[in-house]
């Protein structure tokens with residue numbers, strides 16, 4: 019009786035102890051996404067670049083780096099990095115500290131300048147870290163950018179002498195690997211564009227975010243490149259793991275197909291997302307999913323000043339999937355969990 023009482027007391031204590039422990043130790047799941055560059059053109063200083071880190075962990079990677087330091091500066095002015103303390107021993111300002119200490123690598127979808135110019139220009143003051151890409155992307159960066167002609171070779175191979183700051187990490191299509199010095203993994207999917215491009219599925223603690231480089235719709239590229247991504251994304255949606263999609267929508271619907279040059283319009287994007295909806299479980303399966311619209315190509319004609327609104331309206335008109343479309347602003351940060 020006495021023993022049983024002791025057992026009960028211990029069991030009660032343990033159960034009481036266990037429950038809050040369980041809650042407290044449950045892994046946080048989700049992502050911080052900061053917009054360092056939102057657009058696909060034509061203004062330097064706001065070109066495709068998204069800073070992504072797991073919730074509760076500031077060790078980030080960039081999905082593309084069209085703009086870098088200007089995006090960090092604007093995000094800093096908006097208070098995004100207020101919780102980051104620069105040690106007194108550091109000679110750097112906040113932007114420099116985030117660049118060198120918090121950004122742990124670059125995922126480059128393809129080597130067009132609007133996806134890599136920020137990284138190249140910031141390279142003299144950057145810290146050593148990996149550049150991840152599919153073979154064609156790494157080859158173009160090596161041959162076209164870090165080649166001592168267009169820029170100093172800060173990488174670890176290519177035109178000598180190599181300065182060994184950046185380590186090229188060649189990704190294998192559809193294979194998952196760790197992102198060094200972070201708590202994230204990545205899976206790369208080849209996309210069809212004017213040169214080979216990439217979608218990155220970034221994973222951490224059973225949460226995923228999907229970030230696209232430039233892409234044609236499958237109906238125009240005559241490939242199943244996007245379908246292959248949608249199949250994987252559908253698995254993640256069914257598991258409740260996909261927190262957000264970042265995808266390009268360069269032009270409005272009045273852009274003719276023969277002038278898309280490997281890009282999407284609202285009409286084509288909605289058609290592609292319908293395929294994802296079917297694969298993810300049919301009608302309603304994408305309800306509430308956040309889809310961030312990147313790479314809008316604005317122009318200087320007077321009539322194009324409201325192109326973001328036009329694209330959002332055209333997406334909304336055809337949105338029978340209850341998707342939440344978001345037009346990103348440079349320096350903005352979301353937490354998706």
Ligand SMILES: [Zn+2]
Pocket residue numbers: 058130132133232313
């Ligand atoms: Zn682009």
Ligand SMILES: [Zn+2]
Pocket residue numbers: 128130211232
């Ligand atoms: Zn491109």
